[in-house]
Amino acid sequence: MAPSTLTTLISPAELSYLRSSLALVPPIRPDARTPTQFRPLVAEIDILPSTNGSARMVWGDGGECVVGIKAEVEPTEPTSYGKRRNWVEVGVEVQGQRDDDPLGVFLGMTVGESLLTPTSTLTERLVITPKFHWKLYIDILLITPPLSHPATLLSLSTNLALRSTRIPRLISESDEDPIFDDDWDASIPLYSITSQLPPITLLVVSVEERNIFFDPTREELSVGDCVLAISLASSPAHDAPKVIGVRTLESGTGGIAADAKDGVVAASIGGVKRRVIKRIIKESLSVGKEVFESLQGVVDAN
Amino acid sequence: MTDRRRINGPSEGTTPPVFASAVVTKPTPTRAPDSLRKIFLKTSLTPPATGSAFLELPSPAPYPNSSTLKITASVYGPRPLPSSAAFSPHARLTAELKFAPFSTPHKRRGYVRDAVERDLSVQLQNALVKSIKTGAYPKSGIDVFITVLDCEGGLDGDDDEGVEVGLMGVLAGAITCASAAVADAGIECVDLVSGGVAALVKRPQNSDAMDTDGMNAPMLVLDPSPADGYQILSAAVVGYMAGREEVTLLWTKGSVGILDGEEDELDLLMDGAIMTATAVRLVLNEAVKERMLLGLARSKGKLKEDGGGDVAMSS
Numbered sequence: 001m002a003p004s005t006l007t008t009l010i011s012p013a014e015l016s017y018l019r020s021s022l023a024l025v026p027p028i029r030p031d032a033r034t035p036t037q038f039r040p041l042v043a044e045i046d047i048l049p050s051t052n053g054s055a056r057m058v059w060g061d062g063g064e065c066v067v068g069i070k071a072e073v074e075p076t077e078p079t080s081y082g083k084r085r086n087w088v089e090v091g092v093e094v095q096g097q098r099d100d101d102p103l104g105v106f107l108g109m110t111v112g113e114s115l116l117t118p119t120s121t122l123t124e125r126l127v128i129t130p131k132f133h134w135k136l137y138i139d140i141l142l143i144t145p146p147l148s149h150p151a152t153l154l155s156l157s158t159n160l161a162l163r164s165t166r167i168p169r170l171i172s173e174s175d176e177d178p179i180f181d182d183d184w185d186a187s188i189p190l191y192s193i194t195s196q197l198p199p200i201t202l203l204v205v206s207v208e209e210r211n212i213f214f215d216p217t218r219e220e221l222s223v224g225d226c227v228l229a230i231s232l233a234s235s236p237a238h239d240a241p242k243v244i245g246v247r248t249l250e251s252g253t254g255g256i257a258a259d260a261k262d263g264v265v266a267a268s269i270g271g272v273k274r275r276v277i278k279r280i281i282k283e284s285l286s287v288g289k290e291v292f293e294s295l296q297g298v299v300d301a302n
Numbered sequence: 303m304t305d306r307r308r309i310n311g312p313s314e315g316t317t318p319p320v321f322a323s324a325v326v327t328k329p330t331p332t333r334a335p336d337s338l339r340k341i342f343l344k345t346s347l348t349p350p351a352t353g354s355a356f357l358e359l360p361s362p363a364p365y366p367n368s369s370t371l372k373i374t375a376s377v378y379g380p381r382p383l384p385s386s387a388a389f390s391p392h393a394r395l396t397a398e399l400k401f402a403p404f405s406t407p408h409k410r411r412g413y414v415r416d417a418v419e420r421d422l423s424v425q426l427q428n429a430l431v432k433s434i435k436t437g438a439y440p441k442s443g444i445d446v447f448i449t450v451l452d453c454e455g456g457l458d459g460d461d462d463e464g465v466e467v468g469l470m471g472v473l474a475g476a477i478t479c480a481s482a483a484v485a486d487a488g489i490e491c492v493d494l495v496s497g498g499v500a501a502l503v504k505r506p507q508n509s510d511a512m513d514t515d516g517m518n519a520p521m522l523v524l525d526p527s528p529a530d531g532y533q534i535l536s537a538a539v540v541g542y543m544a545g546r547e548e549v550t551l552l553w554t555k556g557s558v559g560i561l562d563g564e565e566d567e568l569d570l571l572m573d574g575a576i577m578t579a580t581a582v583r584l585v586l587n588e589a590v591k592e593r594m595l596l597g598l599a600r601s602k603g604k605l606k607e608d609g610g611g612d613v614a615m616s617s
Contacts, residue, residue, distance in 0.1 A: 012391075077320075105420045118464055118535070119557045233557065243568065246538075246554040250428050269492055271432050271541070271548035274572055281568060285560060 010219060019223040023208040030219065036287050038215040043156070043298045045164040053165025053190070057157040061217075064143040065153050067161035073128065073178060074135040084123040085116050087135055092154070094142045107154055110247060111138070114155075114199040114231035117244045121196050129174045134167060148218045149249070151229050155201035156295065162198040163299050165190040199233045199244055200291060204280050205251065206272065212283050226272040227251040228280055232288040241288040243281060330506075331530040332362065335523040338581050343479070343589040345486040346596075351376035353487025355589070357479040359454075362529055369407050372452040373475045375483040379444035393439035397427035399448040399476055406453060422473055423448075429477050429497070429541030429551035435490040444489060448476045454528050465556040467501055468528040470539040473553070474499045477541045478582050485590045493543035494590065495550055496582040500524050500574025502556075502567060503532035522570055524578045538571040542579035549576070 010018075021028045027035060039060045048054035051068040058064045074087075092108040094101065115122050115138075126134040138158060142150055166187040168180035181187070191197060205216040205224035213220055221227055231245035333339070339359050348354035354376040361368045380393055399422045401411045415423075430446065453472050474497030481495040502520040520535050536556030540549055552572070559567040 102420055102424045105417050106424060109417060109421045113555065117556055228552070240560075242557045243554070243560060244557045246552050248425070248428055248551045248553065250424075250431070269432065269435065269437075270546060271543055271550035273547065274549055274576065277549060277552060277572070278568065282560060 010222075015219075015223055018219055019207065022211060022213070022220065022223065025210060027207070027211045027213070029213065030217070033215075035212060036214050036283075036290075038152075038291075039217075041153075041156075043160060045160050045299065045302050052167060053161050053163075055157045055160035055164060057153055057160070059148075059153055061147045062144050063147060063150060063153055065150065065157040066141045066143060067154075067157045068139050068141075069161050069165045070137045070139070071126075071134040071165070071167055072137070073132055076127075076131055076133050084126075084133075087123055087126050087133055088112065088115055088138065089135070090115075090138045090140070092140045092142070094150075095144065103150075106247075106249075107140070107151060110151060110201055110229055110231065110245075111140070111155060111158055114201060114233075114245050117199075117233070119242075119244065120199065120233065122198070125190055128170060128178050129176075132178050136165075138162075148216070149203055149221060151201055151249075152203045152215055155199075155231075156291070159198045159200050159295060160298060163189075163191050163295075164302070197234050197292065197295075199231050200288065200295070201229050201231045201245075202284050202288060202291065203249070204228050204230060204284055206276055206280055209273070209276050212280055214284075214287055221249075221251060224251045226276060226280070228277070228284075230281060230284045230288075232284065232292075234288070234292045240285050241292060243285070246281065331523075331532060333530070335503075335521055338525045338578060339527070341478075341582065341585045343482055343585050345482050345589055345593045348374065348376045351378055351483075351487075353377040353483045353485070353489070355479045355482035355486060357475050357482075359475070359527075362527070368529075369452050369454055371450075371454055371471060371475050373448060373450050373472070373479045375446060375448050375476070375479040377444065377446050377480070377483045377487040377489070379487070380439040380442035380489065381445075383441055383443045387443075389441065391440050392436035393434070394443045395427060395431045395434060395436065395446065396443065397423050397430060397446040397448065397480065399423040399426055399450070401450045401453065404452075405450050418469065422469065422476065425473060425551060425553060426476050426480060429495055430480055430484065432548075432550040433481065433491045433493050433495045433543055434484065435492060438490045444484075444487075446480050446483065448480055450476070464504075464532075464534040465501070465537050466528065467499060467526050467534060467537045470499045470537055470553065470555075471525075471527065473497060474539050474579075474582075477551070478586055482586055482589050486593055493545040493548075494583065494586050495541045495543055496579045496586050497539060497541055497551075498524075498575045498577070498579030498582055499526060499537065499539045500571055500578055501526040501532065501534045501537035502558075502571060503534050520567070522574045524574050536567070536571060538575045540572065540575040540579055542576050542583070544580045544583040 042058040045055045047056050048068050052071045053069040054067060056066045090108045090112045092104045094104050126136060128134060140154055166189050169186045169188055170178055171181050172179040203216060205213050205221055206226045207224055227249040229247045229249055230243060232241040233244045234241040342358040345355045347356045357373045359371040361370050399419055400415060401419060403411050405411060450472055454468060477495055477497030484491060485494060501523050503523050505521045523532060526532060536558050538554040541551030542549055558571060
């Protein structure tokens with residue numbers, strides 16, 4: 001129970017107040033958002049000149065994330081052909097936190113895992129010739145120590161950065177050593193608009209079976225029953241995104257367990273029923289579709 | 303003028319010969335898709351720890367000495383937090399999962415914890431903490447240490463051939479084993495947590511199922527092992543408290559179809575994983591009960607000894 005992101009400094013009374021207002025029908029969030037509404041954010045792509053693709057995203061609370069993607073040519077070892085998970089390297093750096101902090105590990109694993117599911121087409125895009133492939137370095141920098149859990153911020157920025165990534169055009173034959181076009185204008189986007197898009201991860205918290213909140217703040221996370229990070233993949237051909245991964249995050253502080261008598265159910269004890277999980281995942285599909293549409297808007301605007 | 307005293311190599315360079323590895327035929331599964339492996343689970347095997355447990359799965363049938371899953375868990379605490387730590391109104395649970403350096407079949411693992419181990423530790427901690435009445439132990443810490451002595455291999459991560467279930471099996475085993483150890487330590491819990499894995503796999507070509515409609519639909523496999531050789535499309539592990547019918551942890555990999563209102567792939571996967579976890583719970587119950595009966599028998603014996611005035615612990 002020690003991750004530094006979830007140690008809130010609010011009292012049991014405040015937690016109890018927050019939880020009961022989130023449990024209302026309709027719920028009241030501290031910042032008056034609707035359950036599926038995200039906090040306002042600023043996003044831009046193609047900001048770093050020395051990368052193949054980059055993006056920056058700033059959350060209203062000051063959380064800022066910069067993602068730079070670099071690609072290097074690497075010979076494909078014939079013996080390990082098929083083991084393509086080494087073709088993508090994800091590095092997460094959270095400012096003000098040690099390298100071995102569980103948060104950074106979790107974020108890196110979530111991003112890496114969602115990029116490398118068997119149905120993701122990323123590694124197929126990285127093949128240059130039978131003997132060579134691109135190795136992708138995805139470096140994620142969280143500049144401000146996050147006030148809320150940065151999983152959503154990070155995954156949306158990574159998605160934008162991947163969509164702005166361009167790789168040089170190959171001009172040699174497929175059986176030669178690769179030679180590329182010098183002209184950057186002739187480079188090819190890694191993800192074209194018509195193809196499957198990179199995945200996103202949404203953070204969802206449920207309170208009292210009925211209410212499900214997207215983009216939760218840290219306080220909301222600390223009173224939730226169940227926090228899930230849901231990775232979604234989308235392609236324009238299919239309307240609804242597909243779920244490609246679900247992970248459970250720590251929820252509840254345990255602090256309100258003591259005063260469970262006066263109506264506040266102990267949020268830290270016990271799990272959730274499976275129908276709640278089902279509902280969370282279902283709801284995230286429709287919200288995920290909207291998120292993909294707004295990301296498309298960011299890409300179109302640039 | 304060329305240098306005739308030397309034999310120069312070819313000007314354009316050569317590539318060293320690389321021999322393609324022999325075609326490895328994947329083993330054919332010997333278990334029925336819905337049958338589970340037997341579990342050996344015993345508590346109190348590590349004397350200095352407050353509570354401990356050991357879990358082992360049997361080796362696959364044709365190879366008696368091949369690698370299986372072997373996990374030990376030890377629980378220390380509740381013990382006071384160091385005086386430097388901030389005040390905590392409830393117990394702090396820390397779980398630490400470590401692979402032994404000799405646990406993997408091919409590559410030796412280092413002593414320093416890597417990202418995979420940290421990730422599994424955090425997930426294990428999340429699965430366990432919901433079952434423990436942390437409010438009953440203020441200002442104290444409960445430490446759970448898991449060592450994976452042997453794993454079935456296949457920790458290489460997902461590749462193009464399918465999702466990899468080795469880590470999921472390790473996590474499910476670790477949850478069950480740790481929960482038994484927590485119970486053995488006499489820590490107050492609301493329920494025991496057991497772990498279960500299920501996977502949707504590509505149906506084998508000459509399957510027994512004769513219906514042509516179902517040929518393309520994925521098949522549900524309970525308790526899959528990386529040694530089974532299935533091509534796995536998606537997999538899920540749950541931490542399940544069967545007494546309260548509540549899920550404490552869900553981790554899925556691979557794309558899962560979701561339909562409105564009907565029985566879909568997500569339902570199938572979660573049902574399968576919960577079914578496995580419920581079956582594992584029976585083993586967990588037995589292990590905890592065995593320990594309790596042993597404790598009762600011992601305390602009775604001790605009473606008798608005390609009555610006779612012969613106290614073994616006098617020195």
